[in-house]
Amino acid sequence: MTHNGITAEEWTPKLPDSAGFLGARCALRLPHEYKHRHATYRFDTCERHVRVEAAYRWQVSPRGASRPLEHSRTLRAVVYHARMPTVPFVDPSRTSAAIADEFDHVAARYDLLQRLNPGYSKHLAWSARRLRAGARARILDLCCGTGLSTEAIVATYPDASVTGLDVSAGMLEVARRKPALRHVRFVQGDAMDLAASGAAGPYDAVLMAYGIRNVPDPDTCLLRLREHIVPGGRIAFHEYLVSGSLWHRAVWNAVAGSIIIPLGTLATGRGELFRYLRKSVNEFDGRRAFEARVRTAGFHDVHTEPMSGWQRGIEHTVIATR
Numbered sequence: 001m002t003h004n005g006i007t008a009e010e011w012t013p014k015l016p017d018s019a020g021f022l023g024a025r026c027a028l029r030l031p032h033e034y035k036h037r038h039a040t041y042r043f044d045t046c047e048r049h050v051r052v053e054a055a056y057r058w059q060v061s062p063r064g065a066s067r068p069l070e071h072s073r074t075l076r077a078v079v080y081h082a083r084m085p086t087v088p089f090v091d092p093s094r095t096s097a098a099i100a101d102e103f104d105h106v107a108a109r110y111d112l113l114q115r116l117n118p119g120y121s122k123h124l125a126w127s128a129r130r131l132r133a134g135a136r137a138r139i140l141d142l143c144c145g146t147g148l149s150t151e152a153i154v155a156t157y158p159d160a161s162v163t164g165l166d167v168s169a170g171m172l173e174v175a176r177r178k179p180a181l182r183h184v185r186f187v188q189g190d191a192m193d194l195a196a197s198g199a200a201g202p203y204d205a206v207l208m209a210y211g212i213r214n215v216p217d218p219d220t221c222l223l224r225l226r227e228h229i230v231p232g233g234r235i236a237f238h239e240y241l242v243s244g245s246l247w248h249r250a251v252w253n254a255v256a257g258s259i260i261i262p263l264g265t266l267a268t269g270r271g272e273l274f275r276y277l278r279k280s281v282n283e284f285d286g287r288r289a290f291e292a293r294v295r296t297a298g299f300h301d302v303h304t305e306p307m308s309g310w311q312r313g314i315e316h317t318v319i320a321t322r
Contacts, residue, residue, distance in 0.1 A: 099214055102273040103145070104170035109267045110146050111174065116263070119309045124152040127238040127317040128207060130305055135159050137204035140228070142191055143167075143211025147175030149238070150184055153207060165189050165199045192221050194228050201228030209238035213284045222297035229322040235299070237290070237318040244286025248313040252281060255310060287316055294320045
């Protein structure tokens with residue numbers, strides 16, 4: 001087997017050499033599961049590290065046996081870690097195209113579903129106010145969707161120059177039809193690359209609601225976002241962050257499993273996006289881990305402010321300064 005012109009034999013590592021192994025894996029962008037010789041290698045990401053699990057299969061031919069006997073064993077306890085190289089592994093399920101396709105299919109009913117969520121609009125307004133932007137600030141609503149977060153920005157800063165960016169054409173179509181947002185410049189593009197999307201800064205403030213969890217490489221996204229914010233400018237992440245608390249994770253899964261997924265599936269006829277929502281929140285950072293991630297990207301004055309209702313301890317505004 002070859003990949004990018006390089007044969008498997010040229011890069012196949014010894015398992016103890018985990019750093020070289022994982023570096024080759026990421027640089028070559030090999031599949032999530034790769035079989036070679038007697039082993040199946042499985043890969044996963046964990047913040048800035050990569051985890052590999054090896055499942056071995058082998059055959060033995062006992063003397064006198066009519067056919068080889070096959071044995072298998074999965075070494076689940078043997079986990080190798082290495083720092084991510086400059087070319088990160090991208091989970092195919094989190095690519096912009098895959099996520100955009102799901103949002104396109106639910107766009108027509110998305111606002112209805114969110115209006116049924118107690119506190120949804122109120123909490124977006126809180127996050128907009130927590131930006132503490134100037135009256136005529138240049139504000140980016142990143143991953144703006146159907147414009148519900150944009151409405152919160154426009155209501156809070158009516159004289160601001162607002163740009164809304166989202167990867168989903170269907171969601172943006174809904175946003176552009178809203179009279180209250182007629183002065184907003186909407187751009188279809190990738191949150192990972194504002195310049196290529198035609199939404200380069202500088203911005204005085206950025207609101208990113210439910211977006212950082214969905215990008216394929218959050219760390220790179222944060223580093224790039226920082227370059228589009230003026231010194232002293234602020235960014236607010238309106239996000240579910242439950243991984244640091246067993247109680248809040250349990251509440252989130254109870255609400256997602258009993259209300260969000262069934263109601264979303266019933267309203268849109270598609271349950272994949274809502275199952276992805278539950279899974280992605282469970283797999284993403286907790287509050288403290290995300291704060292640390294934002295600091296690592298070069299932001300300062302990083303702090304978190306809470307929400308009310310069932311979202312308290314589950315949904316947060318994480319604010320940082322460039």
